Structures are given as structure tokens and as C-alpha cells.
Amino acid sequence: MRILLIDAYDSFAQNLAQLVTSATGATVYTIRIDDFADISFLKPHLPSFNAVVIGPGPGSPEVEADIGVVNDVWKLSGEDVLPVFGVCLGLQSLVFSHGGRVNRLGTVKHGLLSEIVHTGEGLFEGVGKINVVRYHSLHGIVETGGDVEEIAWADDENGRVVMGVRHISKPFWGVQYHPESVCSEGGRDVVGNFWKMAMDWNARQGRVVKELRADWKGQPREKSLMELQASSEGRKLGGGQKVEVRTEDIYGKGVSASRICEILRVEATDEFVLLESVAAPGRFSIIGVLTPGLTQRISYSCGDNFMKLSYTGRKSSETKVDLLDYGGSIWRFLAKYMDQRMATGGKDDSPFWGGLVGYFNYETGVNSLDIPIKPRKEAEGMKRRLDVNLAFVERSIVLDGQTEKIYIQTLLPSAADGNWLESTKRRLQQEADMAITPAATPPPEPSPKRRRRFFETSLPKLPPVIYKPDAEKYMQKVKICQSYLSAGDSYELCLTATTKIHLEPTNTWALYQQLCARNPAPYASYFRLSNATLLSSSPERFLSWSRSGTCQLCPIKGTVKKTPTTTYDSASLILNTPKERAENLMIVDLIRHDLHRLATDVSMEKLMAVEEYASVYQLVSVITGTVDSQDGMTGFDVLARSLPPGSMTGAPKKRSVEILQEIEETERGIYSGVLGYWSVCGAGDWNVIIRSAFRYDDEIVTAEDGTEKEVWRVGAGGAVTALSGPREEWEEMEVKLNSALRAFIGDF
Secondary structure, three states: OEEEEOOOOOOOHHHHHHHHHHHHEEEEEEEEOOOOOHHHHHHHHHOOOOOEEEOOOOOOOOHHHHOHHHHHHHOHHHHHHHOOEOOOOOHHEEEHHOOOOOEEEEEEEEEEEEHHHHHEOHHOOOOOEEEEEEEEEEEOOOOOOOOOEEEEEEEEOOEEEEEEEOOOOOOOOEEEEEEEOOOOOOHHHHHHHHHHHHHHHHHHHHOOOOOOOOOOOOOOOOHHHHHHHHHHHHOOOOOOOOOEEEEEEOOOOOOOOHHHHOOOOOOHHOOOOEEOOOOOOOOOEEEEOOOOOOOEEEOOOOOEEEEEEEOOOOOOOEEEEEEHHHHOOOOHHHHHHOOOOOEOOOOOOOOOOOEEEEEEEEHHHHOOOOOOOOOOHHHHHOOOOOOEEEEEOOOOEEEEOOOEEEEEEEEOOOHOOOHHHHHHHHHHHHHHHHHOOOOOOOOOOOOHHHHHHHOOOOOOOOOEEEEEOOOHHHHHHHHHHHHHHHOOOOOOEEEEEEEEEEEEEOHHHHHHHHHHHOOOOOEEEEEEEEEEEEEEEOEEEEEEOOOOEEEEEEOOOEEEEEOOOOOOOHHHHOOOHHHHHHHHHHHHHHHHHHHHOOOOEEEEEEEEEEEOOOEEEEEEEEEEEEEEEEHOOOOHHHHHOOOOOOOOOOOOOOHHHHHHHHOOOOOOOOOEEEEEEOOOOOOOEEEEOOOEEEEEEEEEEEEEOEEEEEEEEEEEEEEEEOOHHHHHHHHHHHHHHHHHHHHHHHHO
8 A cells, every 4th residue: 555645845744654654554655746847747656556645835835836736636637536635735725726715824823732623524533622733824715615615623813714624526635734743633543534535435436556657766765875875886785894992991080071181182282072061961971082194084065076084183185085976975975984984892881982073064954955055255254164074083082970980992903003092091090099089188179160260260361352143133034034934934933143253362172161161061062173163062962873773852942041030930831831832842843754754663752841951941852763774774864864953944944944044144154053973883972053152263353453363153043933022032042142152251
């Protein structure tokens, strides 16, 4: 049994596909609305399907570019007719194609729940009372006495709004709400009823489903990066020899990640990697020990047909690698690169044995959506920069904040590694012994106080010059976002803006220490590589995956600033309002879609829980799923197909990113990309680059007094919905911005 899903470039389509699969047991094949130039090219394939499902999407059925072949599916006649079920835009197109109208709602419904009234028959037989999630600013109005009639509706401030329809003579049905949303009730029953009616209709008509035609190109699942690469090379997956990890460990109570970095002379080097868990729920801190002339760098700029390999150190030459050998894909190159370097023999309790560490910036994700990146303007400081900036780490040190164990690890054989493993263990053991040995001198101050004092002695002599976004312009952009939401082009837009800081040359390690002292976070990082410096105090994990393929995504949406009078209970009251929950729900459903593309057993581990951080309370959800390694699928495949992070775009993702490119005008750069690792043990963990500051080390401006200044950038923003207030959005953006600005100007 086969069902054809026609996707209108929505970010919930794979949730719908999974719901249809679970309710029917059929295999779902997904195409896009414009995969076929017109209905005449699609018609020959329809006899191969038991039914068609038309998914939701941005835009209107009145706009050809938004709807593609869909309106013509509803106009099929004679032997071409087959059962069709439409969702949201699908319902609107059914109504529009049969003489009805599509109007704007007075009050937009995006991520909001409504109780619906229905006839209790057909689609809704045995369904009972249900609350459902709505994502729409347009609604269908059926033609009186026409071929399409109402079977469900909602009564709200918009009056009576159609929620379900059926065709009186053809096997066509539709619902306006989203049965696939994690918060919708009765979705499986409604789809199950459609399937029963579809199969009954096919039987009555004597319609026998045929085999797929030889020229059908659609696949029921996406192929892994390694499967695609192996196929292009004419070889089978697997078979590579694994490297042996060599490890020493010690009990390191009292030895911090910062102290180890200082032992490794972090302040004296231009390239350094630290991924640090400074606050709960983070557990591990990872130090990548970069060795000049040995540690390989991997870099890429979007639009190039090549990427570059070089080695850490100032005198390294670069080697260009032609990406045509990898289908033009940096992702396929990286998948093969790591496939050839997988390892065995490391400690099970260490999440990282060595591997890739670095970032994919926001534009990397934009590029992966097949959205052109605007030309970079030299005059605006947007000269050609690296969009992918990675290092392959052979030597590493991992600190377990829970057990207080320290793992010293190398991928190099003894002959190539010298005595690094043993000498590093001895040095750290000495430090650990000193930390627990009673002394006549007072013990060192607690870490946050020590970090602040260190910063204060390293402060620039002159205060920074800060160029914040213009408040009125930002609020005007919020209104522009809402005009797109009202038109049905998006459900939610994550608007951001960049603050520039001109600062006299200063100690980047001191800045990072100050950032962590004032805004401790579970996914912090001090990252310097290839002339880029990133200081991050991110509270948000984007994606992690285990060695067995279990993936976890943790979107954060909804923010309340901490004040002396704010309590957990008072923050919870604010964060559990319809606006805040709708923000989070829209991203949850988007991320479920991203995960459903490749993973099975997708479930909610946590849904809209209030969590406390150093300067804010936030609404957090956790989604999990598992990828099957049989066909070379890994968590990295999920990463490659999920960027940019949904919490930084809005939904539907592609259309929202296109809109934001127009509104924001400039690139985001490193901000709102992801930073983390992919270990040779098979695991990976990536944060969302927020609450962070970054600079390009070669970017210098000259002040009016003739002094040279570094240029730092801090991005911040928030999700704009139909319920947003422009002033409130500006204030939320400032709350997030200030958490990173504390590194430069202290508390305020």
C-alpha cells in the first residue's frame, strides 16, 4: 500500500507523513508541489497510489507559486480520481478549487489550540470532543450549495471558522487544523477514518493499485550521506579499519577546565578549542589540544566548489579539495572524512575520543536550503569569511563534572605521539594532588569570583564603543514580520539584529572568563581557529547523538528576565501564556519534522518545561529519535539536514529564512549557527551559537583618535508571532543581548 504526500515546502510535512504511516500502515512517498511541471506529468503515476495527502505550507491557494499542482489534483475527473486528504493549505485549496473563497482571519491562529465542533461522521466518526493546534492566517469559505460542505468548525473571535470539509460526490476531504502537531488530539483517529473511507471507495470503484512506474523517481526515505557517496564511487558501505584510541585517566577533583587551559598556555596561542560545561545540565568539558603542523583544519565558504585543508600553525600551506568528487557537497566530504577515521578502544564514559570540533555558521544552513546567499559587501565588513571552520583533534582532554575524572586521550600511535600522553597525565596529576593537599595558605577563591578578578586585572584601559541596533527600526521590522504572518507566508519569524563593539586589543581569554562568570551556561566555548574567535555562553543544545544513534534536540523558546523579584513561579506564569507556549510549540513541531526525516521512534522527552539559568528563565523542550546505522545513517546526517536551527529561523523554515534575509539585510555570520563536535567514537554534540560574541581576528578599525580597535559582534533576537508586541520584542532582544555584553562592560 502506498500513499503520495504532496509537500508545499512546509516544516511539518514529515510529522504528517509519520502520522499517516502510523495510522494506515502504508508506505508514504513525498514529493514537492513543483516536482512536476503540471498535472499532466503527475497523472500517469497516480494509479500507483492508494491515496494522496496534500500537506500544509506557506502562502495561498490563489498563488500558483505557493500551490503548484495541488489545485489541479482536486479537479481530477473520471478514472483519474482517487481519494485525497488535505491539511491546512490543502483544505483551502480544496475549497478554492470548488468555487469557495479564501480570506484572511481577523485574528491569526499560529500555534494556538482550539476546541472544534464536528458532525461526528465520516472523518470524525468516533472521534469525540477534541482540542487541536491551528497554524493559519487564511481560512476557506465554502460556496453555498456547492460541491464542498462543512463537517467541522471552530467558534472564536473570528466567528465561525471552517475546520473540516468534504466533497459531496468525490472522495475528497480536508481539515484546516494540524492533526500531526504534538499537541493536537485525535489526529490518528481522523487519518484512520480517511484511510478506511479511501479503501472502501477504491473497493467500490474496482480501483486496483498498480506497481510504481519505471520512471518514478521518488523514494520512501532519504539516503544517508555515506550511502550517496559510496554509490557515487561504485563501492559498498563500511569495511574501513579503525584507529586505536590510547587513554589515561586520573581523579581530578579541584582541577577545572580553565586551569588545564592555562597549563596548556591558552593565552599564548592564536588557536585553541574548549567546549565547557559551566552550569547544569552540562556535564563534560572538552579541550582539543591543537598541535601546530599536525592538527588538520577544514574550511569552506558557501558557493565555492572546493574546500580547503591546512594545518594549525602560522606557516601552514593550504590544499584545495574539489567537491565535485563529493556531489558538490561539503557534507558528503565530511561524512567520508570521518568514516575513514572512526576509532575503537576508548573509554565508554568519555563522550569524545578525538574528532571534528568547530562550527557551521548560519549561512551554511541557509545554503543547505538551496537559498542563494546575498553577495558579501566589503564596505560593510562582510568580506569573504569561512562558513565552515573545523579542526580534526587527535589529542584531547575531557573532564567529567559528575565523577571528577579527567581523561587524557590520543589517536596517535606511540611512535608518532612521543611521550605526550604520559607527560600530560603526570602534569595533571601533580595539579590534582596540589588541589587536594592541605596548605598553610588560604584556598583559592571559588571559580566565578576568581574569574571576575582575573578579568578585572586584564580589562582594557578604555571602555568599549557599542553600536546597538536602532530601537525604532527594530520595532518596525517586528511589524513587517507580522505583515508576513498575516498574509500566511510564515507562522513565526525569528528576527535578530547585530550589535557591534569596538574594543582596544585585549585578552580574549579574560573576556571569556568574564562571560562565563557573569553568564554561566551548560554549552559554553572558547574557540579560536583560522582567524576567527568565538566566545560563547550558550544555554541551548541544538543536537546531540549517541554512539548507538539516539538523537536529542533541545529547542529553547520563551524568555523571562531575572530580576530581584522574579521567582520560578512568577516566571512560569508568564512562560505558560498562549503566546510563549505557541512560540515553543511551533519550533517543537518544526524540529520533530527535521528529526522525522531520518529517525524512527521520535518522541517528546520534555514538552515546554520552565528552566532556570543565570540571567533568565526559559521554556525548554526535548525531542528524541533514533537513526539506523545499517545504511550508513548517523547523527551527522540529521545535523546536515536540520540547519539552520529551527529556534533561530521560524516556521516553515525555508520560507521564513527567505523572508528574514530581506528584513535583516545583513548576514548573521557565526551567530545562530552551531558549534560542537563529532567524535571518532560515533557520538556528537552541538550547541546553538547564542549569548555569544565573535570577531574576525584580521578585522581592525581605526578610531578618530588614531587608535586601532577590534570589532566584536553580538547577535540577539526573538521569535515574532501574531501575538507579539513590538516594544516587548525589543525588550526581549535587549535581555538576551545584555547577557553577552556583560563580558565587555560588566553588570548593569
